[in-house]
Amino acid sequence: MKVLYFDCFAGAAGDMILGALLDAGAREEAVRDELAKLPLAGYQLETERVNKKGLSALKVHVRVREADRPHRHFGDIKHMLLTSGLSPRVKEVSLAVFTRLAEAEGKVHGIPAEKVHFHEVGAVDAIVDIVGTAAALADLGAEKIYASPLQTGCGTVECAHGILPVPAPATLELLRGIPVADAWAEGELLTPTGAAILTSIATFGPLPAMTVQKTGYGAGSRELSRPNVLRVIVGTTQERSLTAATVTVYEAAIDDMNPEFYSYLSGKLAAAGAVDVVLTPVLMKKGRPGTLVTVLVHPPNEEAVLQVLFAETTTLGVRRTCADKLMLHRRSVEVKTPYGPVRIKLGELDGRLLNASPEYEDCAALAAGTGTPLKEIYTAALAAWREKREYELFATEEEKKKKEGQGRFPAEKENKDKRKKG
DSSP states (O other), rough: EEEEEOOOOOOBOHHHHHHHHHHTTTTHHHHHHTTTTTTOOSSEEEEEEETTTEEEEEEEEEEEOOOOOOEEEHHHHHHHHSSSSOOOHHHHHHHHHHHHHHHHHHHHHHHOOGEEEHHHHHHHHHHHHHHHHHHHHHHHHHEEEEEBBBOOOOOOEEEEEEEEEOOHHHHHTTTOOOBBOOOBEEEESOHHHHHHHHHHEEEESSSSSOOOEEEEEOOSOOSSOOEEEEEEEEEEEOOOOOEEEEEEEEEESSSSSSTTTHHHHHHHHHHHTEEEEEEEEOGGGGOOOEEEEEEEGGGGGGGHHHHHHHHHHSSSEEEEEEEEEEEEEEEEEEEETTEEEEEEEEEETTTTTEEEEOHHHHHHHHHHOOOOOOOHHHHHHHHHHHHHHHHHHHHOOOHHTTTTTTOOOOOOOHHHHHHHOO
């Protein structure tokens, strides 16, 4: 499996990320082909080999005429991307990055994301950096992307809103739940664009085990005591195809709350964006029985979940840790039962099916609607899935063609006939 690792020892910006990917083997023509699908004019994309404290790196320049630097709202950029002819993966990544930026800016300025008025980020050069990065990633074809803790810098930075502290407010908002390194240089090393790109595409942590194939260096614009470059490492790994996501884990041990409230609490946490809510009986100080509330949540929903924990429980404090959640590849298929359709949730690893389970909500709805015991519908759904699976695996093409039009698979037709006779 091909993997990328961004080593952000000197921070990151959009041009540094794009430069590093091009230096690591992404084809410049592939990037230019995707950018040509956008309604952008008046810019030139150029690359230059430079030396930063003894390291050879690729500097990306997006040269734009001042007249072609309009300020754009998030809605303008979103419309541009959605109506473009960009490749699906490039469009998806670009939209994800700009959406994170808009949500962060909106939070900082107290306005809805759709109404965010971008200044520097709305300029042509930033759009080129983001869409160009998405195109370079697609061209390299990495299945997993990782990054080191982010170096932000310190001090102040001058921007469209005036002089702001480093990290800039929008950058800091993007870093919620993301590990950062000790600041070693004055000034802004991590830009909002760089933070938005990396927090949208990468899992953060140490360099993963891999066989190194290539490295690339993207140059920044500053002269620092260390090389102002971003390094990307391209390699292969035997790691299984698990999906990884960064999550925040909140824990609160409670021994003085009415146990009837926990069901309501779980529902409120789920509505606030919690991924998982686990209640564990524990023995607390002075021998009191209590409940450990454990909540997993993606960084953008942290604040909402934290508000629920404090508002709906008696806890005076919670523990917070950052973790990686590893997940099987998930998909679902629908099967037909005598009681109605039921979705089957599938978990796969390296293309091999490991788990199959009926969707509880579908089974519960059919049980309530038909008066049939839930366990019977659950069993019928599993039986229908097994029949479907066996048919897909073992039926010949001739058998499948012969049964075409009789149902999604032969067992459906047979079940219908049996019900008619009964």
